Amino acid sequence: MNIANFINKKDYLTITGTIKEEDYSKIKLLKNNALINIKPDSSNHNDEIYINNIKNIFNQLKDSKKNYSLRIYINNRELLRQSNLLSSVPKNINLIICSNDYEYNIHEYIEEENKLEKIVTPIRNSKLSPLEKYLAIYDIVKKFKPYKDNNESQQESRNLKYILEDNNDYIVCVGFANLLKELLSRVNIPSICIHVGVDSSYNEGYTKEEIKINNLGHTRNLVKIDDDKYHIHGYYLADSTWDNNPKYDLYLNSLLTFDEKKEAKRLETLEDEDLLLDFHSTNEFIEKIKFYIKRKVSHPNMDANSIEQLTKKSYKDLYLKIISILRETDKQEYQELYSKYNNKININIEKISSNDLEPVMTSFLKDYAKYIMPLSNNKVTLETTLRAVIEVKKEVYKMNISEIKVWLEQTLKDNHKIKNKAFPYIYSPNNTTEAYLESKSINKR
Secondary structure (H helix, E strand, O other), X not given: OOOOOOXXXXXXXXXXXXXXXXXXXXXXXXXXXXXXXXXXXXXXXXXXXXXXXXXXXXXXXXXXXXXXXEEEEOOOHHHHHHHOHHHHOOOOEEEEEEEOOEEEEXXXXXXXXXXXXXXXXXXXXXXXXXXXXXXXXXXXXXXXXXXXXOOOOHHHHOOHHHHOOOOXXXXXXXXXXXXXXXXXXXXXXXXXXXXXXXXXHHOOOOOOOOOOOOEEEXXXXXXXXEEOOOOEEEEEEEOOOOOOOOOOOOOOOOOEOHHHHHHOOOEEOOOXXXXXXXXXXXXXXXXXXXXXXXXXXXXXOOOHXXXXXXXXXXXXXXXXXXXXXXXXXXXXXXXHHHHHHHHHHHHOHHHOXXXXXXXHHHHHHHHHHHHHHHHOOOOOOHHHHHHHHHHHHHHOOOOOHHXXXXXXXXXXXXXXXXXXXXXXXOOOOOOOHHHHHHHXXXXXX
């Protein structure tokens, strides 16, 4: 970045990416009360560099006689907490924190942080295993409030700022997913929010003859669980909304595999995650990647140059989609693949042809397949889930043996009752059901 030509009359500045050392001092030339936007570099995302940029700007501006507003963008709130950045804000800087599309002043943000920490601290400080910590937090989120939307102000049912307020009764799927993601990050369990299309006309059960007519947006989480105690390692779908039930203590949607998602009572559109995370064999992996590319490139009436450019863009989009999932869920794997392939695919893509890019993408996808396939569709039984929840009941809720026995008997009964109603058929990757679901989803996109 070069900001050498900025003069003292400028009252607005946006900074993206790494700042050169010699340019830091020139920020002082900005007008009094100027607004500085400092954004992370989306093409070369590095949390450490971003936080250091902010700290360096603090150091440059703290002795200035001018006042400034500094807007930062932090979706990883745990990163901000660990950086101790908020304790070092100079008095002449009005810090504006953008987190998940909402702006906070520092006092609002700290107040919200205190609420989140109060929820999670007993779990983080416990002796629970990773799976048990996950289920302890899942239990809190699914029971947080009854599902209820506010059509006049939808943010009140979706944004953390509102759903954490005691006098706010509203929360919907986006709110459940945002809260689960945020709390899990504080116990080092990675997750992302996934947005899907769900057909509510199938709520009473699936039949092939029905026509999908009422596609609604829905949000859930993708979580990565690594727990040696229970021998569980894999990616799972977590839908705390669908386990939000005042009558029952449900865990049916806490550790869904992609196979089990296909067994659910609602037909869903086929999303990128279904293609990039759901595998049983190398063959299936290859076919789904081919389909991903075909879906991106299938545009009629294009000339050769347009096809070439779109093909390269599709390769890049595929790479970035996979790498962004890994960045949020497995830092080590992300760093390995990013270091090995980012320059070859993301940075230099304009300089090479799609024919030259193809073997590089093939190598990248082979490495990714080697990583993801052992982690895909590793089913966790309800009995294993409840065995882990028992440890939560003992450690967090301090329930005694007789109380746990009563709870377990009723919970098993209720979960089996709801499961038999919610999962009307058994999915098999070898039958025609998946092909039908995917073709219906594709046609309706």
